[in-house]
Amino acid sequence: MSKRDELSINQQELTAAWQRTLPDTMQKADRAEVMADEADPKALRVTIHTAGHQMYSFDFKVTYVDSREIQTTLVDVEKDGKSIDERTDIIQQLVEDYTRHIHECAQALHELTHA
Known part of the structure; x- marks a missing residue:
């Protein structure tokens, strides 16, 4: 029986690595927050605040399927602190x-996540 391709880094280290790396993969003006998902040890919560006057914030759940592959789920989009319809073209x-x-950030961290 082969060993499953599990994530071999603890959530705290993973969160710190994402906090360091994600801003490098994004546009400089946008701001990202990365936190551990307390309900799921293989997941992170990423909030991205758009630059400029739109005042949008996007909440994503990033789950490691294995040490290389992530699944990204949009949890919520807010404008000025209120949930908005995420089906509009600009939001999509x-x-x-x-x-x-x-995903670029996850790829940049392959060395760390795939031991």
Whole structure:
């Protein structure tokens, strides 16, 4: 029986690595917060605040399926602290962008996550 490809880093170290790396994969003006998901040891919570006057914030759950692959789930989009419809074109475009940045960050951390 083969050993499953498990994540070999603890959540605290993983969170710290994401906090260091994610800003490098994003546009400089946007701001990201990364926190451990307390309900799931293989998951992180990522909040991205858009630059400029839009005042959008995007909440994602990033779950490690294995040591290389992540699953990114949009949890919520807010504007000025209020939930908004995330199906509009501009929001969908931003979600795609940020999802790509999140995946780039995960790739940049492969050395750390894939022991």
